[in-house]
Amino acid sequence: MSAPEETTVDVCVVGTGFSGLGMAIRLEREGKRSYVVLEKAESVGGTWRENTYPGCACDIPSSLYSFSFAPKPNWSRMYPAQPEIQAYLEDVATRFGVRPQIRFGQEARAFTWDERSSTWLVETVQGLKVRAGAVVSGMGGLHKPAYPDLPGRDRFQGPAFHSARWDHGVELAGKRVAVIGTGASAIQFVPQIQPHVARLDLYQRTPAWIMPKGDRAMAEWEQSAFAAAPVVQELYRRAIWGLNEIRGLAFLKPERIGAGEDLARKHLESQVQDPALRAKLTPSYRMGCKRVLISNDFYPAVAQPNVCLITDRIAEITETGVRAADGTHREVDVLIYATGFKPMDVLNPARVVGRAGRVLNEEWGAHPEAYWGLTVSGFPNFFLLMGPNTGLGHNSMVFMIESQIHYVMEALALMEQRGKRALDVRPEAQAAFVADIDKKLGQTVWSTGCMSWYLADDGKNRTIWPGFTFEYRAGTRRVAEGDYVWT
């Protein structure tokens, strides 16, 4: 039997979503370090490859939700649909020449730190071994589908699938369909399938705050102007970013969010005439505590006669449908889970074993923590992109990702300059950072007492960055050398 393939590189990047690809492109452009990118699937794209449900689109305008170094002047709309974003990522992977370094169909299974050589051994399920001076995880937080823990979930006899694993082979036209969940994914696909299905039972546990969506086709003259003068698109990009930062003010001071709630209530009133339905769709928690959604077509779809909005708790799933807590059993042909992801479960099932055999998966449990969301004490030269407490409720994640990529490059350069082989964040620096995050979160809208996927099992918010994105960028511009142990 031949020995498994082994590759030695300076940096091993994991994932090819916006983070992994962005990291690979920076390494490629710098041209100083060897690298390899592990991708479990057969194409790039991360969450934009995985989510193909009808109506899937980003809720940040693409002129901003794209790489700063790779503007695309001809986005078709303000908020283009998933295929266009996926095509963009495919295109940048090719244009920036990173494809030869991507190992497709390689899912990282184990990361093991070797103290003697100051390297990580990365092993994949498929048997590839990579020895790397540093690891950069671009594994993302929103790719492991969460299924609700409902009795009888395995009993349903018809087709059942999760929104992030959309089964395009299942014909929905003329069928009775149950959708569980009314979050960001559901509000995008419900209006797409509603006109075609015979009946749609929509199971809502908590109504979302929904704002109007300022979507429109990009005009030809705008696309031409962006192509002819990239600075115009750069200014446009900055304007969108700046407006979003201003919006962020309301998230940081809950007493300022009332105006947003008024706007969302008016949006609901203008689109839903039936007061009983309106009442069911009206949230009772502070806006922003859960992710604020944008849509112009969700409420009108829910108001259609073939849609039944069910707010009773689900008691069980049966062979033929869903039984609500009031005892009503509704038969359906197809069941769709729009129940979100497991953001606290980024690493599993891959195991990350750092210094002295410490296992990151176990230390994190269900409440991950990291210094600037990037490094964890005891796990030298292991960098996380989109790590704990770097998610956003108000602006583009790509901006955060680019800040993080810059930080990783700074750290690698500093290590080289100092003639060191490893950097490990001091536990007290990490603890101080996390304590500061907790203190800041305490004053924000995310701490106004709602249940959301932002919260870890211990009730602490381990998802959101409680500040402006420019503050994060300023904080990650330089590596605070004193916060690390260099060996």
Ligand code: NAP
């Ligand atoms: P989500 O926002 O977590 O929504 C999940 C929905 O399922 C919620 O309505 C939740 O109700 C419901 N649910 C969960 N368990 C349930 C149960 N046992 N019984 C009944 N209902 C249950 O998930 P998502 O819509 O997939 O979105 C996840 C995140 O992905 C978003 O917040 C966003 O960050 C990202 N995303 C972005 C876009 C975009 O950019 N356009 C689109 C899709 C997703 P509760 O609210 O009561 O928990």
